[in-house]
Amino acid sequence: DGGITQSPKYLFRKEGQNVTLSCEQNLNHDAMYWYRQDPGQGLRLIYYSQIVNDFQKGDIAEGYSVSREKKESFPLTVTSAQKNPTAFYLCASTLRGADTNYGYTFGSGTRLTVV
Amino acid sequence: AQKITQTQPGMFVQEKEAVTLDCTYDTSDPSYGLFWYKQPSSGEMIFLIYQGSYDQQNATEGRYSLNFQKARKSANLVISASQLGDSAMYFCAMRLHGSSNTGKLIFGQGTTLQVKP
Numbered sequence: 001d002g003g004i005t006q007s008p009k010y011l012f013r014k015e016g017q018n019v020t021l022s023c024e025q026n027l028n029h030d031a032m033y034w035y036r037q038d039p040g041q042g043l044r045l046i047y048y049s050q051i052v053n054d055f056q057k058g059d060i061a062e063g064y065s066v067s068r069e070k071k072e073s074f075p076l077t078v079t080s081a082q083k084n085p086t087a088f089y090l091c092a093s094t095l096r097g098a099d100t101n102y103g104y105t106f107g108s109g110t111r112l113t114v115v
Numbered sequence: 116a117q118k119i120t121q122t123q124p125g126m127f128v129q130e131k132e133a134v135t136l137d138c139t140y141d142t143s144d145p146s147y148g149l150f151w152y153k154q155p156s157s158g159e160m161i162f163l164i165y166q167g168s169y170d171q172q173n174a175t176e177g178r179y180s181l182n183f184q185k186a187r188k189s190a191n192l193v194i195s196a197s198q199l200g201d202s203a204m205y206f207c208a209m210r211l212h213g214s215s216n217t218g219k220l221i222f223g224q225g226t227t228l229q230v231k232p
Contacts, residue, residue, distance in 0.1 A: 031218040040124075042206060042224040050218065058219075088158055094218050101148055101167055104220055106160040 002027045006091050006107035012115050013078065013085060021076045021110045023091035029105070030096035032074040036060060037088040046089075049074055050096045078112065086114050117142045119207050121223035128197045129231050135182070136192040136226045138207030146212035149190040150220070151181065154204040163205075166190055197230045204228075 004025045013019045023032065031050045035043040045058030049068040063082025068074055074093075078085045091107040118141040128134035140149065147168045153161040166174045166181045174181040182191040194201055207223040 033219070035222075040204075040225075040227070042121075043222040045219060045221075048219060090158075090160065092160075092220070094220075096218060099148075099212065101165055103150075103162055103165070109158040111158070 002105075004091055004093055004105050004107040006089075006110050008110060009108065011110055011112045013112060014115060016080045018077055018079050019112065021078070021089055021091075021112070023074045023076065023107055024072055025074075025093045025105065026072060027093060027105055028071070029093035030071070031094050032068070033092045033094075033104075034058075034064075034066065034074070034076045035090045035092065037090060039088075043090060046076065084114075085112055087112060117144070117209060117211060117221050119209050119221055119223035121207055121226050123226045124224070125227045125229070127229050127231060128194075128201075130199060131196055133193060133195045134197055134228065136194070136205050136207075136228065138190045138192065138223060140188050140190060140207070140209050142188075142209065142211060144211045148210045148212070149181070149183070150208045150210065151179070151190075151192045152206045152208060153201075154206060154225070156203070160206075164192065194228075199230050199232060202228060202230045 007022045033048040034046040037043050044060050047066040049055035065077045089110045092104045094104045120139045149166045151163040164176045164179045166183045178195045180193045204225045204227050206225045208220045
């Protein structure tokens with residue numbers, strides 16, 4: 001079955017470390033998105049990519065980096081410059097340029113904790 | 116600027132009763148889609164219902180219906196006959212079309228619903 005796989009489910013980061021969150025989809029979707037969710041809060045867009053080798057900053061890109069070398073993969077790196085990285089991270093995908101009724105597929109998320 | 120506002124941080128409802136979760140939106144784009152998602156404590160996002168800006172009728176999906184008032188820019192979710200399994204966080208979200216169609220989904224702050232037995 002098609003879907004999005006995020007790994008790992010739980011991740012612990014030491015101060016000053018970079019960590020990479022994986023997001024892989026087999027839905028042949030062009031567009032992929034990374035969202036951050038703090039406890040009891042909504043989802044905020046970090047980065048998004050509509051085609052391979054291209055990506056744009058979202059609303060809270062500082063301290064994060066991404067790459068899009070393959071259509072299926074959109075990894076997110078949380079760098080040491082991100083001062084408060086403890087949060088729940090969700091990856092999503094959809095068809096680029098689709099009508100507004102085309103839905104999104106979400107991964108199951110990664111919970112990142114700074115220790 | 117495009118924005119979604121959910122003004123109810125938390126709601127309680129008695130089992131088997133109906134509940135309305137509020138959502139207002141702001142956009143100048145004439146073509147947009149509105150989504151409601153359910154997020155249980157596990158964190159997964161579950162799609163519930165969709166309403167397009169040009170849809171003439173309110174959307175319905177089983178126990179879920181959407182009270183769409185375009186002039187007021189509101190898209191409230193109505194859950195009928197609440198069940199204990201409905202306890203979760205609910206998000207309203209908007210996707211734009213046309214020249215603004217980057218496919219970004221803009222989320223509200225969410226409403227936590229607790230169903231009492």
